[in-house]
Amino acid sequence: MKRYIRSMVVAVALTVMSMCALTGASVAGADNTVRLGQISISFYAVTGQVVQSVLERLGHSVELTTGSHKQIFPSIGDGSVDLLVAAWLPYAHAKYWREYGSDAVELAVLYRGAQLFWAVPHYVPRADVASVADLKKPDVRSRMEKHIRATKPDSGLSMGSQRIMQAYDLERYGYRLRTDGHREWQRYFEENYQSESWFVMPYFRPNFLNRMAQMRKLDEPDELLGRENNAVLVAHRDFVERAPSKTLRVLRRIELDLDAVAEMDFMVRIEGMNPQGAARKWMSANAARVNGWFDTD
Numbered sequence: 217m218k219r220y221i222r223s224m225v226v227a228v229a230l231t232v233m234s235m236c237a238l239t240g241a242s243v244a245g246a247d248n249t250v251r252l253g254q255i256s257i258s259f260y261a262v263t264g265q266v267v268q269s270v271l272e273r274l275g276h277s278v279e280l281t282t283g284s285h286k287q288i289f290p291s292i293g294d295g296s297v298d299l300l301v302a303a304w305l306p307y308a309h310a311k312y313w314r315e316y317g318s319d320a321v322e323l324a325v326l327y328r329g330a331q332l333f334w335a336v337p338h339y340v341p342r343a344d345v346a347s348v349a350d351l352k353k354p355d356v357r358s359r360m361e362k363h364i365r366a367t368k369p370d371s372g373l374s375m376g377s378q379r380i381m382q383a384y385d386l387e388r389y390g391y392r393l394r395t396d397g398h399r400e401w402q403r404y405f406e407e408n409y410q411s412e413s414w415f416v417m418p419y420f421r422p423n424f425l426n427r428m429a430q431m432r433k434l435d436e437p438d439e440l441l442g443r444e445n446n447a448v449l450v451a452h453r454d455f456v457e458r459a460p461s462k463t464l465r466v467l468r469r470i471e472l473d474l475d476a477v478a479e480m481d482f483m484v485r486i487e488g489m490n491p492q493g494a495a496r497k498w499m500s501a502n503a504a505r506v507n508g509w510f511d512t513d
Contacts, residue, residue: 249277253297256282259423262480264301265495274463286370289316298455304330307442308372323451327472332373332441335419338430347435352389361415362390365404369395376441377418422474424481469509
């Protein structure tokens with residue numbers, strides 16, 4: 217009887233090893249769980265839900281961890297998450313990448329052209345305000361809202377905006393930068409835009425406002441907020457080593473664009489959908505595109 221049990225144990229072990237060899241998974245990763253880290257802002261959330269849906273279609277279970285930039289980036293550094301959605305590289309998240317990217321891999325470019333900048337509404341004449349430096353003109357200062365709202369203090373947008381404030385000595389001219397959550401940032405925008413007030417906004421694309429408002433980018437020759445970024449799906453090296461080869465191939469083929477992210481973000485922030493519902497609605501409407509990610513053989 218003992219000999220029979222030992223034989224069964226060996227047979228089961230050989231079967232598991234064989235299956236892992238076929239799928240590219242290791243025995244240690246046989247639970248098939250992927251730990252996904254996601255920055256807790258809506259446009260990251262919808263992108264993260266696309267990634268999660270892809271993983272689940274591949275047969276993985278997903279453990280989702282959300283948090284601020286300052287909370288999530290250390291998690292990819294120490295391996296407590298397998299994937300991070302998403303690092304804006306090479307500019308916006310350069311500080312975090314230097315600190316926590318040594319054990320991480322740029323697995324896929326989820327979308328290109330992501331950018332941080334300062335902007336004014338379309339109704340502010342370009343002849344009056346074309347650049348950040350123009351904010352210091354006396355006639356502009358007399359009309360412009362002096363409180364400038366950025367997002368959370370640990371975001372690339374807020375850190376870059378602090379650099380702009382210092383480089384242009386804008387506090388001397390009465391401007392004050394306030395860093396808040398995205399709800400406060402949105403509320404500040406809506407109140408001023410609807411009343412056609414003159415205001416300057418630390419801004420970014422993609423986001424839901426790109427679909428409902430006309431904002432004009434201000435020239436800033438020193439590029440203190442950087443240039444265009446790739447939004448990168450980042451993986452910890454340990455995950456790349458143990459993940460099934462098909463999973464890695466499919467993840468590397470995910471490709472969105474600015475309009476897709478703005479559309480899903482709009483569904484969440486304006487239409488009231490949750491990120492999962494917005495991602496699934498977009499994926500269903502773009503089924504041929506999504507199916508192409510899985511056609512890797």
